[in-house]
Amino acid sequence: MSEPLLVQLVRTLARPITESDRARARLHLLDWLACVAGARQTQVAKVLYQADLGGARRAGWLGGVLEMDDVHRSALLHPGPVIWAAALEAAGDVDADLDAVLDGAVRGYQAMIAIGASFDAKHYAHYHNTATAGPFGAAAAAGSVLGLDEAQLVAALSNAGSTTGGLWQMRHEAGMTKQWHVAMAGNNGYFAAYMASRGLTGTxxxxxxxxxxxxxTCAAPKPLELDAGWRxxxxxxxxxxxxxxAHPVIDCALExxxxxxxxxxxxxxxxADAIAFCDRPNPVTEVNAKFSLQHAVAVIASGREARPEDFTxxxxxxLAALRAEVSVSEDKAITMRYPEHFGARLNGLELIDTRGDPERPVDEAVIKQKMHTLAAWGGLPPEEAERACALALEGDDAAAIADLLEDWLG
Structure with missing residues (x-):
């Protein structure tokens, strides 16, 4: 009888992590901090300021609010908002340095992506993969920072996963449930790791x-890929x-x-999934507009740059008149390439991959500019953006990042 899948997965997380892997993780850390900074003045943030939470815990709610958080295509999920908050919270428990946080994040991304990529179309039709795979990733990240052994880490992932959830119904009604999903995925994963460090066992x-x-939740789950490099x-x-x-069509429109x-x-x-999620010719709310192919095209056609202010x-x-000029249909050849490739065609111009994908990467300068842009949108001065860039890209002090978040959100 083969060993349980989580045991097999956890063993792969013990592989060496290189400076190249940590350098990549630093970019994702800065990207997450940018998303948090940009969300400081949103309605979600205003709710959080009424709650008795510290800055780092509040940050765990905000990384996905602007819809600018990092994304894994085949797993159909957003690791950053879940992983970083959990890793930093664990670092505070044991006074870990930033290298430990970076290593934890690499392992957390790995677990979250591996499990998310094993879900099938039935799962994604009803469940928010960030919420269902997220607790596994958060537990792996926090457990790595806390120094859990193999048995403890298996327990952490199993307990985090045993209460996983996150229904897509929230897409059909106004509300802040998506942020609840992200925060609970991170919180549950962190707490599962913390309790495993105290001896709590799992399944x-x-x-x-x-x-x-x-x-x-699945009709035909895909194999759990265990032999890939750090994902x-x-x-x-x-x-x-x-x-x-909506990004592929934005990219086409810009071209x-x-x-x-x-x-x-x-x-x-x-x-097909782009249409299922984003065929919204008449968005009403900011969230609707961010999930509207029609509005995305109108934004670029109007000369805008698809920044947060373009979805208010x-x-x-x-942009109502421009949206009315947009028609949307499925191309089955593009659907066949999905989710490995998120593509689109606009007025005959087709792009198979989108800016920001590994095939069309953005460099450090783009992520730093994103930090500056979103910090300004969130009401922070330029020196705070520079502070975040220095801490994430060059620093070694996880506590300094927690202090930064306290200053921004405390």
Whole structure:
């Protein structure tokens, strides 16, 4: 009888982590800090300021608010907002340095992506993969920072996964449930690791068991890939403040605009999930607009850059006429390439991959500029953006990052 999947996964997390892996993790840390900074003045943040939470704990709610958080395509999830908050909270427990946090993040991304990529279409139709795979990743990240042994780490992942959830119904109603999903995934994973360090045991077959996660939520789960390299290198950065399913058409629109060829009417052809999630010709709220292919095209056609201010109620009202010029349909060939490739065609111009993907990477300068842009949107002065860049890209002090978040959000 083969060993439980979580045991096999945890053993792969003990592989060496190189300076190249840590350098990649630093970029994702800065990217997450940028997303947190930009969300400081959102309605979600205003709710959090009424709660008795520290800055680092509040940050765990905010990394995905602007829809600019990093994303793994085939796993269909956003690791950054879940992993970093859990790793930093664990670091505070044991006074860990930043290298320990970076290593924990690399392992957390690995566990979260591996499990998320094993979910099938039935799962994604009803469950928010960031919420269902997230607790596993947060437990792996926190457990690494806390120095858990193999048995403890298996217990942490199994207990975190045993209470996983996150229904997509929240997409159909106004509310802050998506941020609740992210925060609970990080919190549950961290606490599962903390309790495992105190001796709490778990159920290792929580994935594949007869009443486990796969049986409950999947029709045909995919194999758990255990022999890949560190998968943080597969994660995409998001340049624009919209749902990732809208990014391919934004990229097409920018290319056409640069060529002087972005003219109405606008014909969008893309993959089925992009339409299922983002076919919203008449968005009402800011969240609706971020999940609207029609609004995404209108934003770029109007000369804007798909920044947070381009999805506000004011922008929604101003761009109504342009949205009415956009038609949306599925192209089955593009759907067949998904989710390994998020592509789109706009007025005949097709892009298979999108800026920020590993095939079309952005460099450190782009992430630093994102930090500056979002810090300004969140009401922070330029020196705070520089502070974040220095701590994330050059520093070795995890406590200094916790202090930064306290200053921003405390």
């Amino acid at each position: 290792a077959s929580v994935l594949e068991g007869p009443q486990g996660l796969y049986a409950a 943080i290198h597969e994660v995409s950065f998001k340049p624009w403040a919209a749902c990732r399913h 056409l605009r640069a060529q002087g060829k972005l003219t109405a009417p606008f014909r969008v052809e893309t993959y 109620p004011e922008a929604i009202a101003e």
